[in-house]
Structure formats: C-alpha cells, structure tokens
Amino acid sequence: MTTTIAFLSPVPAQCVVPAFEPVRSRRGRRGPLRALRRGRRAPVVLLALTVAALAAATASHSGASPPGAAVAPRARPPAAGLAVRLVSAPVRIADAETVRLLRAGDRVDVIAAPNSPMGGAGEARVVATGARVAEVPRSGEDRSDGGALVVLSVPRSTAAALAGAGVTSPLAVTLC
DSSP states (O other): OOOOOOOOSOOOOOOOOOOOOOOOOSOSTTHHHHHHHTTOHHHHHHHHHHHHHHHHHHHHHTTOOOTTOOOOOOBOOOOTTOOOOEEEEEEEESOHHHHTTOOTTOEEEEEEOOOOTTSSSSOOEEEEEEEEEEEOOOTTOOOTTSOEEEEEEEEHHHHHHHHHHHHHSOEEEEEO
16 A cells, blocks of 8 residues: 655745834933823822922931930031032041051041040040041151041031141041
C-alpha cells in the first residue's frame, strides 16, 4: 500500500499593510494646567495648600527645643535655598593633631571650651555648626603651644562669633 501526500494549497501571497499616520496623544506636558481648564480646580488647589502647609510646619518646627531647656545662642549654617554670602574666617584650633585629620572641603562643628584656672567654671558651647574647611596648615606650620590655624568658610555673623570665642577660650573641632 502506498501513501501519497498531497499539498492542498501553495504558500499564501504576501500581504501589504497600508501606511498610517503616527498616533499622537493629547496628554502631555500640560497635565495639571489642563485639569484646571476642565473644572478640576478643587483638587489642584487642595494639593497646593497641603504642600504650602507642610513647608510652613517644617520650617517652624526645625528649631524647636523642649520646654524649660536653656537655649544657648549659637551660629547655625543658613537654611538651604537662602543665598548667604560666606567669608573666610581664620580660627586657631588648640590641638594641632586634630587639625591634621582635616582636609579642605570637610564640614566641622567648632566648640569653645572655657579655660579657667579654677577648672570647670563653665560648660563647652558650640560656636559654629557645619562650617566648611577652606584651608588647613601644611605640615610643620604649628605653633609652639600646639595650636594650628584653620580657615573656615562661614557666614559673616558666624565669623564674628568665632573670633570672639577664640579670644576668650581655646577652640576645638569635631567632624560632621
């Protein structure tokens, strides 16, 4: 018995797809403005008010302290977004070995420790927070008393506080 296989039809011919114009969406870069034009003002205004309220609440609570706590005045770095002119403030740090750890660009807190002969007459206080180190001394530039001069970039008011604190007490730094 012989079996024959017969092909019923040949391969179909190629189909031609007509050219179409590109599809363009009406949505795009103007989504929120379009919502305002379509009468959806209430959600957009509510969202804007929520953002403004959160920004105001964050700004007012950033400097809060617990009730009854003594707040020592200190110079703080400016808030982000505010343009403050920085000045170079040379600061004599009491421990030259600590200064050798610093590099230009580091952020430091400057602390004034009262130097009284009676010992423990006053507490250490933070004079500047987040000051950027502009220059550090080269090796061999320390003073005989062990101090070293560091140049910090700080706002003008902080520079005045650093100069005043440096006259009355030895200064120390901590890395941020």
